[in-house]
Amino acid sequence: MTTPPPIPSSEITPPELYFNRRSLLRAGIVAATTASTAGLYRALNRPGAEEVKTPELVGLVKDRGDSTDPVEQANPEGAADPVEAAPAEPVDNGFHTDETLTSLRSVTNYNNFYEFTTSKERVALVSRNFVSRPWTVAVEGLVHKPKVFDLDEILKLSAPEERVYRMRCVEGWSMVIPWAGFSLSKLLDAVEPMGSAKYVAFETLFDPKRMPGQNYPALDWPYVEGLRLDEALHPLTMLATGLYGRELPAPNGAPLRLVVPWKYGFKGIKSIVKISLTENQPPTSWNVTAPGEYGFYSNVNPDVAHPRWSQATEQRIGESGRRKTLMFNGYGEQVAQLYTGMDLRRNF
Ligand code: MTE
Numbered sequence: 281m282t283t284p285p286p287i288p289s290s291e292i293t294p295p296e297l298y299f300n301r302r303s304l305l306r307a308g309i310v311a312a313t314t315a316s317t318a319g320l321y322r323a324l325n326r327p328g329a330e331e332v333k334t335p336e337l338v339g340l341v342k343d344r345g346d347s348t349d350p351v352e353q354a355n356p357e358g359a360a361d362p363v364e365a366a367p368a369e370p371v372d373n374g375f376h377t378d379e380t381l382t383s384l385r386s387v388t389n390y391n392n393f394y395e396f397t398t399s400k401e402r403v404a405l406v407s408r409n410f411v412s413r414p415w416t417v418a419v420e421g422l423v424h425k426p427k428v429f430d431l432d433e434i435l436k437l438s439a440p441e442e443r444v445y446r447m448r449c450v451e452g453w454s455m456v457i458p459w460a461g462f463s464l465s466k467l468l469d470a471v472e473p474m475g476s477a478k479y480v481a482f483e484t485l486f487d488p489k490r491m492p493g494q495n496y497p498a499l500d501w502p503y504v505e506g507l508r509l510d511e512a513l514h515p516l517t518m519l520a521t522g523l524y525g526r527e528l529p530a531p532n533g534a535p536l537r538l539v540v541p542w543k544y545g546f547k548g549i550k551s552i553v554k555i556s557l558t559e560n561q562p563p564t565s566w567n568v569t570a571p572g573e574y575g576f577y578s579n580v581n582p583d584v585a586h587p588r589w590s591q592a593t594e595q596r597i598g599e600s601g602r603r604k605t606l607m608f609n610g611y612g613e614q615v616a617q618l619y620t621g622m623d624l625r626r627n628f
Pocket of ligand 1 (some may be wrong): 281387390392393394395449450484503531532533543544545546547548550551566
């Protein structure tokens with residue numbers, strides 16, 4: 281994250297729409313009506329459906345021009361389609377934007393995940409054999425009911441919702457991603473935070489055998505992140521366990537990661553194994569690495585430049601030209617009140 285990113289040549293042409301509006305609606309309906317939490321993933325990821333696609337595989341799938349829509353894969357016989365009778369989904373309400381989705385190919389092949397490699401275009405390749413089951417997440421610290429959750433227990437906390445969020449990277453590029461998951465508050469409620477808890481600290485898996493980038497000192501490992509407790513409990517703050525109607529691919533932080541859409545993308549810590557509630561502000565990886573460049577809050581703010589580049593505009597991956605960056609990444613209506621009275625230049 282030290283230099284503004286080059287725009288890959290694959291992005292100069294507009295992205296292929298892997299998931300059109302109608303199929304997105306269908307996925308949303310599936311998400312809303314799935315009885316068992318794992319059902320969405322089973323339904324959309326039937327045996328034979330490819331999971332993480334290496335660049336080569338993506339090329340093949342694209343050329344074939346068929347099975348890129350997981351809903352079509354789940355329903356090849358064209359069984360009754362519940363969307364026709366369903367009410368229209370609200371859009372641009374914070375949880376869903378109707379902006380054009382970034383292609384599945386870009387979302388899963390242009391990544392920041394330093395535990396594998398610092399090369400965005402190589403994360404998918406280097407992480408292709410990453411095994412994310414079994415997986416546990418310890419939730420501890422200032423809580424009445426600390427617990428080590430098995431991934432399946434977390435998935436059962438809530439049916440997955442599909443949320444289409446903008447993601448703005450501090451490097452100056454952005455995407456629109458259809459995540460699956462649920463509000464982090466559901467997990468935090470389950471462990472009953474104590475009154476003294478003020479912050480939530482997150483930690484990524486540390487296992488250099490499985491995450492080869494951890495053999496190099498690109499960052500202090502493990503990757504850590506943090507939020508104020510009220511930020512963590514905000515309904516937009518999401519534990520994502522999937523995207524584009526499939527289980528979360530390795531390059532995006534399998535099996536679960538944080539998504540905080542009004543903050544720069546690096547707050548979205550991937551492959552989480554530990555969550556601790558604390559009284560004091562926890563350290564965060566990028567702040568430890570470069571405190572003058574990356575603050576604890578890291579709210580998207582077009583008026584506060586990074587010391588080495590402006591944050592006024594961004595490159596939406598798949599678009600030509602740059603668009604204006606919005607305060608709080610366009611989520612001000614939902615979150616601005618969290619920062620009333622704070623100097624957002626000092627607390628950057
Ligand atoms: N989490 C971990 N553990 N390691 C990382 O290197 N990179 C961050 C964030 N989460 C990172 C991480 C950065 S800089 C960004 S922009 C987003 O993940 C990128 O998410 P994406 O690859 O799914 O687009």
